[in-house]
Amino acid sequence: MIAAAGPHPVIPDFGPVSRCVQDNGFFCTDWFTANWDSVFWPALVQHVRLTVMAVGIGFVLAFAAALLAHFKGWLERPVGGFTAFLYTIPPLALFELLVPGTGVSVLTVEIALVAYTLMVLFKNTLTGLREVPPDVRRVGEGMGLTRRQILVRIELPLAIPSILSGLRIATVTTISTVEIAAFIIDQGLGSPILQGLQSPFNTQFVAAGALAVALALAADGLIVLVGRLLTPWTHARRAV
Amino acid sequence: MANQGQSAAEIVFDRATKVYRGAPAPAVDELSMTVPAGEICVLLGPSGSGKTTALTMVNRLVEPTSGDIRIDGVSVAEQDATGLRRRIGYVIQQIGLFPHMTIEENVATVPQVLGWKRDRIRDRVRELLDLVGLPPREYGGRYPAQLSGGQRQRVGIARALAADPPVMLMDEPFGALDPITREHMQDEFLRLHEQVRKTTLFVSHDMDEAVKMGDRIAIFREGGHLVQYDAPERILTAPADDFVARFIGADRGLKALTLRRVGDLPLEPADATPDTAPLAATETLHTALSALMTSGTDRLPVADGDGRLVGTVTLDLIRAEAGRPAPHEGEVA
Ligand SMILES: Nc1ncnc2c1ncn2[C@@H]1O[C@H](COP(=O)(O)OP(=O)(O)O)[C@@H](O)[C@H]1O
Ligand SMILES: [Mg+2]
Numbered sequence: 001m002i003a004a005a006g007p008h009p010v011i012p013d014f015g016p017v018s019r020c021v022q023d024n025g026f027f028c029t030d031w032f033t034a035n036w037d038s039v040f041w042p043a044l045v046q047h048v049r050l051t052v053m054a055v056g057i058g059f060v061l062a063f064a065a066a067l068l069a070h071f072k073g074w075l076e077r078p079v080g081g082f083t084a085f086l087y088t089i090p091p092l093a094l095f096e097l098l099v100p101g102t103g104v105s106v107l108t109v110e111i112a113l114v115a116y117t118l119m120v121l122f123k124n125t126l127t128g129l130r131e132v133p134p135d136v137r138r139v140g141e142g143m144g145l146t147r148r149q150i151l152v153r154i155e156l157p158l159a160i161p162s163i164l165s166g167l168r169i170a171t172v173t174t175i176s177t178v179e180i181a182a183f184i185i186d187q188g189l190g191s192p193i194l195q196g197l198q199s200p201f202n203t204q205f206v207a208a209g210a211l212a213v214a215l216a217l218a219a220d221g222l223i224v225l226v227g228r229l230l231t232p233w234t235h236a237r238r239a240v
Numbered sequence: 241m242a243n244q245g246q247s248a249a250e251i252v253f254d255r256a257t258k259v260y261r262g263a264p265a266p267a268v269d270e271l272s273m274t275v276p277a278g279e280i281c282v283l284l285g286p287s288g289s290g291k292t293t294a295l296t297m298v299n300r301l302v303e304p305t306s307g308d309i310r311i312d313g314v315s316v317a318e319q320d321a322t323g324l325r326r327r328i329g330y331v332i333q334q335i336g337l338f339p340h341m342t343i344e345e346n347v348a349t350v351p352q353v354l355g356w357k358r359d360r361i362r363d364r365v366r367e368l369l370d371l372v373g374l375p376p377r378e379y380g381g382r383y384p385a386q387l388s389g390g391q392r393q394r395v396g397i398a399r400a401l402a403a404d405p406p407v408m409l410m411d412e413p414f415g416a417l418d419p420i421t422r423e424h425m426q427d428e429f430l431r432l433h434e435q436v437r438k439t440t441l442f443v444s445h446d447m448d449e450a451v452k453m454g455d456r457i458a459i460f461r462e463g464g465h466l467v468q469y470d471a472p473e474r475i476l477t478a479p480a481d482d483f484v485a486r487f488i489g490a491d492r493g494l495k496a497l498t499l500r501r502v503g504d505l506p507l508e509p510a511d512a513t514p515d516t517a518p519l520a521a522t523e524t525l526h527t528a529l530s531a532l533m534t535s536g537t538d539r540l541p542v543a544d545g546d547g548r549l550v551g552t553v554t555l556d557l558i559r560a561e562a563g564r565p566a567p568h569e570g571e572v573a
Contacts (some may be wrong), residue, residue, distance in 0.1 A: 142330035
């Protein structure tokens with residue numbers, strides 16, 4: 001039986017271990033697979049959950065705000081300014097600011113994570129909605145489409161590429177910010193990374209770090225794929 | 241046509257005036273004219289003379305400051321703007337196809353918002369794509385980016401015709417096309433108009449296009465003044481003032497010849513054994529004059545559709561015809 005890395009990470013007494021672990025190799029596959037179920041998989045799941053929640057809530061808020069600003073133009077400056085301000089606060093400082101109110105909790109982390117997604121999601125959604133060429137809008141209006149029909153049938157579909165590129169940035173950024181959240185809560189791939197950094201044993205932080213990178217790449221690729229499925233017109237080939 | 245819908249409607253401008261907010265002068269000034277049902281009326285004039293403004297007052301994209309516009313006797317101001325627009329086809333130079341919709345989806349837009357049944361929409365879309373020369377099987381599923389400029393303009397016209405509106409508004413629809421495609425589209429549209437007979441307002445700044453397309457031409461000058469509203473022949477042979485004369489160009493005499501046919505002249509008797517190939521009686525006087533110039537003679541034989549000689553056209557005949565003003569065609573508002 002191989003123990004998981006404990007709360008006080010020194011190279012643990014693993015009992016009979018492989019040469020790689022004894023020599024503290026850069027990456028020991030046997031140790032990684034042996035600890036997958038107890039350390040890496042749960043951390044990965046937590047990481048995904050924290051990210052999806054933050055980006056999901058951030059998207060709903062930013063989308064609603066962008067729709068409002070699309071119809072009431074004067075809202076763009078205050079809302080855009082506020083989201084930009086949130087984005088400038090360093091993550092650790094924001095966590096510290098929130099802890100007195102919401103405690104050392106998932107809630108604190110989520111509030112901060114959501115705050116960081118708002119700027120890019122708001123900006124990209126609004127830009128996308130405005131991307132409709134003026135002639136297209138004019139013809140839509142001239143054909144007798146109502147304002148709501150223009151929004152649903154024309155503006156929203158044409159905004160998809162811009163919205164998705166915002167989601168890509170927000171998602172990848174959130175995945176790396178969740179790693180920092182390990183300073184507050186013992187969740188996500190940040191935990192094994194932090195612990196791994198405090199110990200001379202390499203495999204733990206190398207593996208957790210690599211998983212975080214892989215997760216970011218996979219999420220990014222997934223959104224690109226969804227985008228291709230949602231916007232067939234952007235890559236339709238000229239057939240002759 | 242399978243979808244015989246509303247017939248054409250008469251359009252009346254009744255002292256329609258538009259002064260844009262902050263503008264020192266009207267963009268359209270007391271415009272009064274009547275476009276009879278089923279005709280093509282070309283609004284012609286230099287850039288900024290108020291053609292687009294006049295056109296878009298009809299579908300209320302622009303609201304008149306004063307005056308009125310009536311379609312079949314009903315003021316547009318009294319109609320719900322959305323409903324009104326769905327009964328008016330609208331085509332613009334930049335076409336404005338919805339880039340994220342297939343050709344079929346583009347054409348289906350107005351029938352969809354009108355709540356037509358799915359089958360009826362599908363049949364109508366296919367019928368229209370056939371009508372504008374884009375076989376639905378081949379083109380229906382494509383996106384606008386996959387079509388040429390001329391093909392896109394056809395889709396724009398099909399889309400405007402989708403709900404069989406009695407009125408069509410076309411704002412320089414062929415202005416962005418290359419000359420060859422443009423001529424082709426003009427011919428196509430005239431052929432189409434023969435079939436569907438919508439009352440059409442057609443904005444242009446090109447005299448040749450106006451003469452070719454228009455049953456009537458309304459000539460505007462800066463400040464949105466209508467200076468002449470007449471049949472093309474009348475405009476060419478009896479311009480109302482210097483502005484019109486300059487605008488239609490010094491070659492208006494030659495242009496007028498494109499409107500008359502050799503067969504309509506009081507031809508001289510046919511020569512027994514002509515030494516040159518005969519002209520068809522359906523050719524325009526413009527073509528006849530050109531043929532006379534290149535042949536180096538001053539008389540050419542004329543043949544009918546069956547190749548029988550029916551007479552002789554001479555330079556003197558054409559010159560006499562060109563000098564004769566066209567008969568006045570009546571109801572000018
Ligand atoms: N939306 C607008 N607001 C203010 N002025 C306008 C607007 N549209 C057109 N104008 C002005 O009205 C005049 C007529 O324009 P327009 O109807 O577009 O002419 P045309 O189509 O003959 O080129 C021009 O002086 C133009 O600058
Ligand atoms: Mg114009």
